[in-house]
Amino acid sequence: MRTTSSLCFAILFCLFFFPSCSEEQDFDQFDDLSITPAIASSIFSVEASEDFINSVSTLSAFYTQTFVFEAFNEQFVAERLLEGNITYDFENSTSKPINIIIEFLDEGGNVLDFESFDIAAGPGEMVSRTVDYGPNGKPLFLLTNTANLRLTGRNLGDNTSVSTEPEAKFIMKSAAEFLFQLVE
Amino acid sequence: MVMIPLLGTVLLSAQNKQILYDFYEIPQALMVNPGAKAQEKWHVGLPALSGISVQAGASGVSVNDLFANDGIDFNVKVRERVINALSERDDFSSTSQIELFNLGFRGKNRREDYYSFGMYTETDVIVYWPKDLAILAFEGNGGANIGRSFDLGHLNLRGEMVNVFHFGVNRKVNQELTLGLRAKLYSGVFQFKSTNNSGRFRTVPGQENTLENSIDADMQLQTAGVDGFLDIIDADTGNTSSEIQDLFTRRLFLGGNLGLGFDAGFTYQLNPQTTVTGSILDVGFIYNSKDIRNFTLRGSASNEGINVFLPEDIDNLGVDLWQELVDEIEAAVPFEENGQGYISFRPIKIYGSIRYDFGEGSSKTSRIDCGCAINVARGNSGSYYRNSIGGQMFLLKRPLGIQPALTGFYQRRLGKSLSIKTTYTVDKYSFSNVGLGINLQAGPVNFYILGDNLLSYQNIADSRYASLQFGFNIISWNGN
Numbered sequence: 001m002r003t004t005s006s007l008c009f010a011i012l013f014c015l016f017f018f019p020s021c022s023e024e025q026d027f028d029q030f031d032d033l034s035i036t037p038a039i040a041s042s043i044f045s046v047e048a049s050e051d052f053i054n055s056v057s058t059l060s061a062f063y064t065q066t067f068v069f070e071a072f073n074e075q076f077v078a079e080r081l082l083e084g085n086i087t088y089d090f091e092n093s094t095s096k097p098i099n100i101i102i103e104f105l106d107e108g109g110n111v112l113d114f115e116s117f118d119i120a121a122g123p124g125e126m127v128s129r130t131v132d133y134g135p136n137g138k139p140l141f142l143l144t145n146t147a148n149l150r151l152t153g154r155n156l157g158d159n160t161s162v163s164t165e166p167e168a169k170f171i172m173k174s175a176a177e178f179l180f181q182l183v184e
Numbered sequence: 185m186v187m188i189p190l191l192g193t194v195l196l197s198a199q200n201k202q203i204l205y206d207f208y209e210i211p212q213a214l215m216v217n218p219g220a221k222a223q224e225k226w227h228v229g230l231p232a233l234s235g236i237s238v239q240a241g242a243s244g245v246s247v248n249d250l251f252a253n254d255g256i257d258f259n260v261k262v263r264e265r266v267i268n269a270l271s272e273r274d275d276f277s278s279t280s281q282i283e284l285f286n287l288g289f290r291g292k293n294r295r296e297d298y299y300s301f302g303m304y305t306e307t308d309v310i311v312y313w314p315k316d317l318a319i320l321a322f323e324g325n326g327g328a329n330i331g332r333s334f335d336l337g338h339l340n341l342r343g344e345m346v347n348v349f350h351f352g353v354n355r356k357v358n359q360e361l362t363l364g365l366r367a368k369l370y371s372g373v374f375q376f377k378s379t380n381n382s383g384r385f386r387t388v389p390g391q392e393n394t395l396e397n398s399i400d401a402d403m404q405l406q407t408a409g410v411d412g413f414l415d416i417i418d419a420d421t422g423n424t425s426s427e428i429q430d431l432f433t434r435r436l437f438l439g440g441n442l443g444l445g446f447d448a449g450f451t452y453q454l455n456p457q458t459t460v461t462g463s464i465l466d467v468g469f470i471y472n473s474k475d476i477r478n479f480t481l482r483g484s485a486s487n488e489g490i491n492v493f494l495p496e497d498i499d500n501l502g503v504d505l506w507q508e509l510v511d512e513i514e515a516a517v518p519f520e521e522n523g524q525g526y527i528s529f530r531p532i533k534i535y536g537s538i539r540y541d542f543g544e545g546s547s548k549t550s551r552i553d554c555g556c557a558i559n560v561a562r563g564n565s566g567s568y569y570r571n572s573i574g575g576q577m578f579l580l581k582r583p584l585g586i587q588p589a590l591t592g593f594y595q596r597r598l599g600k601s602l603s604i605k606t607t608y609t610v611d612k613y614s615f616s617n618v619g620l621g622i623n624l625q626a627g628p629v630n631f632y633i634l635g636d637n638l639l640s641y642q643n644i645a646d647s648r649y650a651s652l653q654f655g656f657n658i659i660s661w662n663g664n
Contacts, residue, residue: 023643025251029258037324042393042489044505052495063494067505089394174489175394177326 035183036082043071043086043174046153050094050168054159063153066105070147077180078144083134084178088115090129092122093165096157100172103150104142113142121157123165133178199239199279199308199533200578202591202607203621203634204653206461206537209603210623210632211288211657214300216535217463218352218364219449222288222298223661227630229286229302230656237281239636239651243612244274244313248646267322270313272338273584277310283655298354300366305373305436308531309343312584325387325397336383336401340583344528345373346470347436352447362451364463370443372470373435374409375528379583390488398486399517405479406526408441408472443470445530457569459539466530473525485516529581537576541569545597570597578611587612601625609636613649616640630657 048063056062072078092098103114119127133140153170162168205216211227213220249265250258281304288300316334323329352366383401390396416427434440445468451461490505545568572595580587589611597603607619614637621634633654640647 023248023645024253025247025645026253027251029251032258033262034259035322037320037322038326038329039324040326040330040387040395041397042390042395042487044490044492045393045488046492046494047392048494052498055495063492063498065492067490069506071506087394173390173392173394180324182321 033183034181036179036181038084038177038179040177041175043069043176044149044151045171045173046151047169047171048153050096050163050170053094053096053098053155053170054162056155057159061152061154064151066148066150068147069149071176072143072146080180080182081134081140081144082179082181083132083136083140084176085130085132085137086174086176087128087130088117089171089173090117090119090127091169091171092119092124092127093163093168094122094170095161095163095168096155096159097121098170099154099156101150101152101154103152104146105148105150106145107147109148112145113138118156119170122163122168122170199531199580200589200591200609200611201237201634201651201653202576202578202589202593202609203605203619203636205535205576205578206539206574207595207603207605207621207623207632207634209597209625210630210655211300211659212283212286212632212655214288214298214352214354214364214366215286215304215447216465217449217451217461218354218366218447219362219451219463220354220364220461221362221451222290222300222354222356224288224290224298225660226289227287227300227657227659229283230658231285232282233656236283236655237279237651237653239279240277240649242274242276242648244270244648246646246648248643251645263322266313267318270315272313272315272335272340274313275310275582275584276313277308279306279308281306286657294355296356299352300354301349301351303347303349305345305347307343307345310341310582311343312338312340314338314340320385325385330387330389330395333384333386336385336403337381339381339403340379342377342379342583344375344470346375346443346530347371347373350447360453364447364449366447368445368447368466368468369438370445370468370470370530371436371438372409372441372443372472373432374407374413375441375470375472376405376407376410377528377583378403378405380404392491393488396486396488398484400484401481401517403481406472406528407477407479408526408528409435409475411477412475441470441472441474443528443530444468449535457541459541460537461539462536463534465533465535467532468530470528470530471525472528476523476525478522478524478526480520480522481517482520483517485513487513532581534579535576537574539572539574541572543571544568545570571595576607607636611649614640614647617649619651625659628658628660630659631655 046063053062072081098119100117101114104112106112115131117129133143201216204210204213206220207213208221208223211224214222245265250261283302283304286302288298291297291299316338320334349369350366352364354362354364356362381403383403385399387395387397412431413428416424416431445466447463447465449463451459453459487509490509574593576591576593578589589609591607591609593605593607595603595605601624603623605621609617609619616639617637618639619636620638623632636651637647637649
């Protein structure tokens, strides 16, 4: 009986009072945590019928529009923007070449940057252009200081010809995908 | 936000008290089975020291997995061991219980009845890994995630702190059967829950533009009692600490949201050596009507950016197209607040066990001189058996379903003063959970300590589960 009790006490002693061990932990590693999600979203699209393009004099733009665009200059976004790109897709089934100019304007209306695309007369394949921003592209401040976008579309051909394509139209699409530093 | 559960890894748990269960030499065994074999004439728990339990568990990752000083890049560890490894059913949870007082006494006129009452404070938090939301936060919706549907229903969390006033009756119906019932009055300190969420967010190739982002959400976070504390902290009057203390004390003593519940249990002796037991705990609710602040996100919306169709839109274009788009989405999926009261149910627990006693003692042991003699059956009580072996089952109602655990145990009684119980438990946290409980009786002074998952003490940081319970009582079996 005494032997059994002694044995039990020895086991209990070992289990409860033996100092527990732990591998060395380095909680400062948490400071190294980096969360950089890639956020993707469409920006704007324009679809213009050939009839509409023909209805406007070739001397002036068939479409021009300035609108507030502060997606990148919100403080939270601007401070965390790392790099990314904007992709522009064009489909032109009209009979005339089209020029598209996208101007990036600051709050004072000054042009920070612009992109100009000449799209050949259709019908043709979809044309896709990607503009990079960040270390391997244009400076990010062009986006983070942008308060407005001005979009201008010009007919570089005539305004009488009609495409043989049914429902001929010019379509421009755009989307952005950027990396953000949420946690550093 | 998604890293918050990881920071709590060290504090994680289930609520299983498998060592205490059916360890009827300890008065607190009545708290996990009000129908346990009560043997005492009376007992008094040392105030605030009669029952302290802290449990912690994480089902998918340990502190060591992330923070071991192993030279591996922390971001790689997070990605491989958390983001890519955990499922939405993995959880981080913590439960602690502090008994402020616990008393028990046998009825004067009904010797077969043992009454016990007391008060304890319990804090219970469970956060399920919000898998899809975490992936969305870490990787975003771009790149390879275009086309992926992120399940917003992966947000599941629940937590509360309650003070429980309880009164229980334990009745020995006959030599074989003991029944018990415990009524509970809950005084809520705080409560929050976000469960039964649904919805999805996804980005796919669009029709009108390159990409279409769509959200369909039905999400809710309900809170009660949280705002009061936050208001005090925000006010920062210079007296913050004492104001929080006052509010906390008020809430502990019925000044907050109140609720009712009960526990029930039984012990049935199939034969002199075989006993089955069962109990159901915390069948109850709290009606949260004070200090309520709920948040909802409900609705559906999809967008492909600003879409201009010419000539249809030529006269409808303003300069605020982008803001109009944002406003449109916010109107379609409004993030709103309300103060509607709600009912929160307590996490129900169910225990069951079967025990086989053997190894009759050579001398009459601990309870033969008991003044009550209530649980001494025909001079051949189970108390006279030195050994017990058996199995236990535990079920816990959690936001994502029933969480089970199975336990095998061996109990050894050494004379009048010492009883030990070892357990092996399998549950979602561990397949190697060996626990040990010791009950020491020095005269009327009772001390118990119960520790779980002892093998993990070799590297405690690598443990996904840990629990510790201990307490002091004064027990009387006769007139002393």
